[in-house]
Amino acid sequence: MDGPTFGLTEAQVAHFGLTWGVGGLIVLMLFVIWSVAKESQAGRLGTFVLFFVLAFGIFGFLMKQVIQWFMGIH
Amino acid sequence: MPDLPGVRAIGWGRPMAWLALGWRDMLATPLPSLFHGVVVAAGGWLVLWLGERAWLLVPGAVSGFLLLGPIVATGLYQLSRRRHGGRRAALSQVFYAWQRGTLPLVGLGLVLFAAASAWVAVTAALFMAFVPQPIDSLRTFLHYALAQQGIPMFTLWMLAGALGASLVFAATVVSAPMLLDRRIGLRAALMTSVRAVGDNPLAMALWAALIMFACVLSVITWMAGFLISVPVLGHATWHAYRELVDADAWPERD
Numbered sequence: 046m047d048g049p050t051f052g053l054t055e056a057q058v059a060h061f062g063l064t065w066g067v068g069g070l071i072v073l074m075l076f077v078i079w080s081v082a083k084e085s086q087a088g089r090l091g092t093f094v095l096f097f098v099l100a101f102g103i104f105g106f107l108m109k110q111v112i113q114w115f116m117g118i119h
Numbered sequence: 120m121p122d123l124p125g126v127r128a129i130g131w132g133r134p135m136a137w138l139a140l141g142w143r144d145m146l147a148t149p150l151p152s153l154f155h156g157v158v159v160a161a162g163g164w165l166v167l168w169l170g171e172r173a174w175l176l177v178p179g180a181v182s183g184f185l186l187l188g189p190i191v192a193t194g195l196y197q198l199s200r201r202r203h204g205g206r207r208a209a210l211s212q213v214f215y216a217w218q219r220g221t222l223p224l225v226g227l228g229l230v231l232f233a234a235a236s237a238w239v240a241v242t243a244a245l246f247m248a249f250v251p252q253p254i255d256s257l258r259t260f261l262h263y264a265l266a267q268q269g270i271p272m273f274t275l276w277m278l279a280g281a282l283g284a285s286l287v288f289a290a291t292v293v294s295a296p297m298l299l300d301r302r303i304g305l306r307a308a309l310m311t312s313v314r315a316v317g318d319n320p321l322a323m324a325l326w327a328a329l330i331m332f333a334c335v336l337s338v339i340t341w342m343a344g345f346l347i348s349v350p351v352l353g354h355a356t357w358h359a360y361r362e363l364v365d366a367d368a369w370p371e372r373d
Contacts, residue, residue, distance in 0.1 A: 067275050070241065074282040081286065085123070085310040087317020094285045096324035101281035104331045109265050109273065111339055116261060 123307055124297070124366035126315045133362065134326040134355075141355030144199050145347075151210040155195055155353060156346035163342035170257030177257065178242075182235040186228040189295045190217060193224065195353030196296040196360075203361075216299065223298045223305040227291065230309075234287050241279055288327055289316040296360035301369040315363040326359065 082090035145152040162184050169176045194213035201208040246254055246263065254260050265273065293315055294308035316323045333352060337344030 066244065067241070067279060071279055071282060074279070074286065078282070078286055081290070081313055082317055085313040085317065087289075087314045089320040090289065090313065090317035093289065093316050093320035093324055094282070096320065097285035097288065097327050098278070098281040100324065100328040100331060101284060102277055104328075104335055105277045105281075108335055108338075111335075112261060113265050115339075116258065 123314065124301075124303070124311045124364050124369060126311065126318050127363055127365060129319055129322050129362055131319075131321040131325060133322050134329055134359070137326070137355040137358045137362070138329065138351060140358040141199075141351040141353070144202060144354035144357075145350040147202060148198050148208045151198055151208070151213050152195065152350035152354065153346065154210065154213070155191060156349040158191060159349045160342045160345040163338070163345055167257075167342070174254070174256050174260070178235075178239040182232050182239065185231040185235045188231065189224050189227045189291070192295060192353050192356070193217065193299045195350060196299045196357045199354045199357035200296075200300060223303075223308065224295065226305040227295060227298065227308075230305075231287065231291070234283060238280065238283060242276065245276055285327075289313045289323075292316060292323065292326070293356070293360040293363055296357050297364060297366060300360070300372060301366045302372060303366065303369045311364060311366075319363070 078090065078094055081087075162180075166177060166180050166184070169180055193216045197212050197216035198208045201212055246260075252259075254263065264276070290309045290312050292312055294305075294312040297303060297308045297311065298305070330352060333344070333348040337348045
């Protein structure tokens with residue numbers, strides 16, 4: 046379909062869907078973590094998730110730097 | 120029989136001891152252990168090779184790898200298990216463990232496969248929304264995944280990935296060796312694993328960080344690091360399971 050839909054361009058629709066889509070996914074995942082922790086009576090699973098996400102972020106950005114340097118991507 | 124196997128509280132530094140035990144197990148049965156490293160490194164090279172030639176097959180190859188991963192790793196658990204049970208540990212037991220590939224372990228592989236596929240779908244959605252050109256090679260993918268400026272794509276991608284990975288890690292960290300060792304259902308094994316993590320958040324976060332570190336080192340050494348990291352981490356996982364979980368009430372497998 047060409048042209049705006051309900052007064053929105055395709056880029057706006059994509060941006061909206063993405064922000065809410067990924068945001069919703071992240072919220073859904075937090076809910077799943079919460080319900081799994083509750084069902085298995087895993088008291089401090091939240092503490093673990095917090096540390097895990099931090100470590101994952103640090104390693105992720107480290108990998109990003111290394112790969113960018115290695116492949117000459119800027 | 121209780122509801123779920125018992126879980127023990129451990130000191131936060133225990134993962135270092137598991138690595139040492141894993142290292143010792145690898146030296147005790149070097150050939151069958153290193154054989155696993157060769158299999159995984161070969162899988163890594165296959166992914167790189169596909170990245171150059173048949174980019175579209177890469178996500179499938181990665182998911183397939185996760186499907187087979189738990190079954191491949193059972194060989195290492197079986198070696199440690201037999202050695203510490205005072206029995207002979209050789210390559211034939213590895214093949215026996217692989218071939219037995221019990222139904223719950225196939226189920227575990229399917230859980231990982233589903234998680235990987237969901238992750239591929241999220242990545243594809245992000246790329247379709249943000250990237251103006253078709254992604255036709257591993258290089259283009261990395262270029263856009265890493266070097267896009269001005270939009271928080273990388274951060275969002277990492278956050279969603281980290282949350283999903285933390286859940287997968289918590290559910291699987293000790294369930295694969297448990298399924299090899301005991302006659303227990305998949306659901307009970309996954310729940311026990313989550314409980315072991317929730318009772319020991321610091322130790323298990325350290326364990327996760329050590330595994331990530333080993334994987335980063337293995338990838339940046341052009342997959343060669345997997346030759347050593349896979350056997351050591353596999354044997355160490357067996358010791359993590361033995362220390363964290365008391366499944367004595369469940370019947371042993373042969």
